[in-house]
């Protein structure tokens with residue numbers, strides 16, 4: 001059997017109306033019962049006062065009640081009956097006999113309140129003993145019709161019967177309208193969400209911000225779309241840049257090979273062409289290597305093999321390996337400060353990180369320059385800085401240099417063999433290690449890259 005699904009607005013309204021009906025019902029019953037009880041106890045108090053008053057006015061002679069000339073209950077809205085005691089002889093009464101008998105049938109009727117029904121409605125009765133010389137000599141029964149009270153209660157019941165369904169109806173309509181209004185943006189969200197495809201992430205809800213949960217949802221939805229669009233754009237840009245970067249070396253290799261094969265060349269010319277081809281292949285191989293690394297890191301497939309590392313030794317080792325290269329460029333490469341420092345990291349990635357930074361420093365520092373590395377232990381963090389006296393980076397480029405394929409001067413940096421991926425890889429490695437990378441630079445004076453990595457207290 002197919003399960004029935006109700007729209008949220010119907011469900012909300014239904015729950016709300018059910019609750020309201022329950023509350024109204026409870027409220028009406030309570031009001032009715034409390035009011036009835038109050039009216040009856042009021043009535044009882046009136047009957048008692050009346051009985052006492054009448055008994056105090058009775059004409060008593062020698063312990064005998066004399067029947068009054070005028071009935072004691074005349075000209076009042078009360079009923080009454082007078083008995084002598086203990087013989088229970090009825091002296092006077094204007095209460096229908098059958099009712100009186102019903103009331104006085106039990107010997108305990110003295111002081112009892114009772115409601116009795118008869119053809120003309122209902123009546124409440126109360127009896128009060130009449131004392132003479134500390135002895136009961138008579139009993140007075142006072143009654144009053146409850147018809148007025150019953151009518152009031154009936155009217156109240158009628159009002160409830162009429163008002164409760166009216167309230168429920170108003171509440172249901174109001175509930176549906178409110179739920180409709182409150183949930184309307186959701187239908188809009190569903191519509192926009194259906195229209196969104198990978199090809200077009202530019203759609204937004206653009207709902208006015210209302211500050212409530214739905215407003216928040218709509219805003220979050222838009223922000224999510226914004227992030228998705230940005231990341232999709234970046235991905236697209238990355239693919240475009242990557243294919244462009246790969247096309248160039250392939251074109252060079254192709255041209256070199258073609259022109260070498262076309263016609264006769266001297267050995268020297270062949271050698272030159274092969275050198276260029278080799279150079280471009282190396283460049284391409286590095287590029288592919290870097291691209292694969294970034295693609296893996298994007299897909300969260302790049303796993304770090306964490307181990308405890310002696311950073312001081314690691315960098316010291318790298319520097320002694322790279323020193324000859326720096327020298328060949330006419331540069332001095334030195335570790336100027338080396339606090340004993342340990343970090344937890346992936347050795348290959350940490351080497352790659354500092355290799356890229358030192359490689360940049362070598363590439364972008366003219367002959368005669370200096371590259372100084374310092375490692376400082378700050379307790380919780382290890383600060384490593386690579387400072388060069390190179391060409392520097394113009395201020396307007398600084399915010400972008402960690403972006404993929406970003407090069408300050410495309411033509412110049414291209415000649416240095418760079419593809420603009422080094423620093424974005426550095427940034428990924430530093431982030432993956434819970435650290436931070438910063439850059440400071442002055443054009444024409446030099447650049448300092450600073451890497452902060454969480455410190456390891458001791459090697460174990």
Ligand SMILES: Nc1ncnc2c1ncn2[C@@H]1O[C@H](COP(=O)(O)OP(=O)(O)OP(=O)(O)O)[C@@H](O)[C@H]1O
Nearest residue numbers: 360361364392407408413418419420421422423447
């Ligand atoms: N030490 C530095 N001095 C001056 N400019 C630098 C320095 N380091 C980086 N840059 C600038 O930042 C750009 C980006 O650096 P990045 O390392 O990402 O790319 P690259 O060195 O050009 O190429 P790759 O590292 O992929 O071989 C460089 O092209 C260069 O313009």
Ligand SMILES: [Mg+2]
Nearest residue numbers: 360418422423
């Ligand atoms: Mg680089």
